[in-house]
Amino acid sequence: SAVISQKPSRDICQRGTSLTIQCQVDSQVTMMFWYRQQPGQSLTLIATANQGSEATYESGFVIDKFPISRPNLTFSTLTVSNMSPEDSSIYLCSVYDLAKNIQYFGAGTRLSVL
Amino acid sequence: QQQVKQSPQSLIVQKGGISIINCAYENTAFDYFPWYQQFPGKGPALLIAIRPDVSEKKEGRFTISFNKSAKQFSLHIMDSQPGDSATYFCAAQSQAGTALIFGKGTTLSVSS
Numbered sequence: 001s002a003v004i005s006q007k008p009s010r011d012i013c014q015r016g017t018s019l020t021i022q023c024q025v026d027s028q029v030t031m032m033f034w035y036r037q038q039p040g041q042s043l044t045l046i047a048t049a050n051q052g053s054e055a056t057y058e059s060g061f062v063i064d065k066f067p068i069s070r071p072n073l074t075f076s077t078l079t080v081s082n083m084s085p086e087d088s089s090i091y092l093c094s095v096y097d098l099a100k101n102i103q104y105f106g107a108g109t110r111l112s113v114l
Numbered sequence: 115q116q117q118v119k120q121s122p123q124s125l126i127v128q129k130g131g132i133s134i135i136n137c138a139y140e141n142t143a144f145d146y147f148p149w150y151q152q153f154p155g156k157g158p159a160l161l162i163a164i165r166p167d168v169s170e171k172k173e174g175r176f177t178i179s180f181n182k183s184a185k186q187f188s189l190h191i192m193d194s195q196p197g198d199s200a201t202y203f204c205a206a207q208s209q210a211g212t213a214l215i216f217g218k219g220t221t222l223s224v225s226s
Contacts, residue, residue, distance in 0.1 A: 004157070031211055033213045040219075040221075041218065041219070042203065042216045042217060042218040042219050043158070043203065043214075043216045045213045045215075048212075048213055092157055092158075094157075094213075096211055096213075098210065098211055101146065101210055102160055103148075103160070103213070103214050104160075105150075105157030105158045105159070106157050107155070107156055107157045108156075108157050
């Protein structure tokens, strides 16, 4: 199974600042996803980040607010820009193993915005 | 629009009892239905999954029942244990390689 490492694991940030979350995978994967999980809520897809193409954002999420980089097959970053308290959430990196048809998740980044 | 509806939101079961969580979907293009288990502070992990060509799949104490005509599927946890206390998410996928769509989750507490 794919092992996903996310950094930081948690952070407390000030309103108006930006935070970049890193996602490192122990194997090469084409398909990578970023989700948001608000406290006690479900997982909401932010964007799909496939290597070699621009990230595709879901309705309600825009590139200016959540820019994503995918420089290679094992790494991606998600930036939460100009943060407000409403951005307080858990951000999860996920990868898809096409051969096994399994989607794996990192442990998440717990973000609190004051 | 919520594509996968999950119930109940929370569930308390006695040790040794049966836990049942239900999900319903509308999109007939969905062809893969996994269940994920999430412990506090951890990411979701795949528990068991099913495709619409079978009506039931069992792995140990965990069973998925699938009703294609009703567009419903459920997770049954037999002989529930305190270690099963977690949040369970049903999900659906319409095409291999696309992101999973998740239900809202069920928080299960198994009392000893």
